[in-house]
Amino acid sequence: MPTTPTADTFFTRRLAQKGNPLIIAGPCSAESEEQVLAVARALKAAGQADIYRAGIWKPRTKPGGFEGRGTAALPWLQAARQETGLPMAIEVATPKHVEEALKHGIDVLWIGARTTVNPFAVQELADALAGTGVPVMVKNPVNPDLALWIGAIERLERAGIRDLAAIHRGFSTFAPSRYRNAPTWAIPIELKTRRPDLVLLNDPSHIGGRRDLLLPIAQKALDLDYDGLIIETHPDPDHALSDAAQQVTPARLQEILSELKYRYRSSDNADYRNKAEELRQKMDEADHELLEVLTRRAALTQELAEYKKENNVKILQLERWQEIFRTRPEWAARLGLNERFIAELYKLIHIESIRQQTEVLNGRAIDAVPAPLGPGL
Template identity: 45%
Template sequence: MEKDILNNSIDRSWIDQLTKPLVISGPCSAESEQQILETARKLNNSYIQVFRAGIWKPRTKPNNFEGIGKEGLKWLNKVKKNTGLMVSTEVANSEHVKLALSFDIDILWIGARTTASPFTIQEIADALVERNDQIILVKNPIHPDIELWIGALERLFVKGIRKLGVIHRGFYTYNNPKYRNQPNWNLLLNFRDILPNIPVICDPSHICGNKEGILDIAKKAYHYFQYDGLMIESHCNPDSAWSDAQQQITPEYLLEMLKKLINVDKIHKNKKSLNSLRILIDELDENIITLLSERMNISKKLGSLKKLSDISVLQPNRWKNIMNKYLTLGKNLGVSEVLLEGVFKLLHQESIKIQNE
């Protein structure tokens, strides 16, 4: 499919009619009717338009809580009637879709694991035939694959869905000390270059995996990258949550956060551009530091193995071959030879020092 056809046919009316940024909030999982209704009542509908709760939870390992199931849809329906909030939940197969629609759920979102499976996306798209007015949000796949993400949108589009949006929940990277899921802001900019018309919602809860970083990520998304909305997990008693307790906040704290985000003076366009570029560089620098730590840990193991095998720490021929290989790679990528020589000499010296300890 031509991406211009998809981009130009997106129906943004459902989000453009809002006078404030779209905010979707509620617990990671529906646990009880009382928990759902109490959380919903505490959300301020001057700032939050949509209540969310996971009914079916795709977990990494078995024997964990995997959602309350169909019963939770009744609770969401009560939230809708009692509070006037729109309601939303995640769907992962055609049966979920049919059940959610039978309970008049306003917004369905497709999770990261599901987005990564074209067969499952097709099953969901087929279940949405003749539901052209349904709002569907598609989370990014776990790994940074733009074409896979766009492919999911195209499958839904072909079946007549026009009220589409995406949720940026970050991307899996092994052993990241700062994030549960790396933001990879630059990938999102590339995505928006391809599909600039599609609404983009940021999910700071899943990017951070903790309460402490949510405001910072939300600020970057809203102020500097001009996202259309936020999805933030909230719970009436986060510490007792059955899933992802560490990344859920109270409705009261959420309101404080949203006031700080929304009720501020607009940032000048040039400053916004400057800060967004600095954020991209900061993320790359954080990745470099993480990789350096991993590299030094491997150097320690290498030093121990060389001692056991009575091998000299310094290997001049290998060092020469490495430098030639990396200088050639750098030249192909447009990286200064002087810069690469300086960086790798420092890395080599530190590695030799560690191996000799």
């Protein structure tokens, strides 16, 4: 089970009361009062959802598509809350949205990925939310930039907002991917490392973009100690007016939740503790050996750079780099290692090699090794 963050907030109190991960569910868009109530009743009957979510304002990437029912849908959520008792959550992108949401008694707000990426928009929302006391969830920005994500959270904190949670919904990428938005797990893990007080939720709907990917993504999130999930749920997903492919019926949601394995952070079993400690010590020893090998390789790089300087030879030798990039993953595969991991590792090694050689040839290094988690680190 996740370890409840220590901050006393709306989210941590619910986590402490429940003892299981938070589940936030509901349709991508509130399409009609009947649809809103149908999902709310089904979630309430199943007894596993903690918060009901629905999109009210849905500006799309291109104009002309369904962009939500707007303020007209807010009374539907009021009715759903009155009937089921479930707290209601919606996305807000402007101070006017905040005003309308609070006027209609919405319990929880979230800031979407397209808004998080814009510090000006986040600041306007922070100013509008100051003094309201409403809980706020912050989705990661569209691009993989941890600094923007943390910056949005800090702007809200500076406005006096303490009931905060972060939502990991994945990141846009030009690279081919099976996901709608690449999860890039290293970024939310780094956020959790830096802000252990913050509740961290996973949005497998927007990461996967397909309902068949929801279960494996959600399972990985729980295994990585996330505090909860936000899953889009619709009574008739195939005919949803937005994001049809990633929504599931309330019945399928319950199947997914029942199939998830809820694991503990640790165990009181003495055999487990002893064996885990023994293996970690061996891993420490292996890491020492690995660092010694990297040190030896760096010394060889230094020596090669000196010879290049003496003979006025350029740093980048493309054929040599291509050979390394081709052969090392092949060697790794023969040893049972992940080829993609080794390829990424050697990219970093090569960048560091260029930095070292630049320092020898030119007296200083122009660039340091870039942070592997993106431009925000």
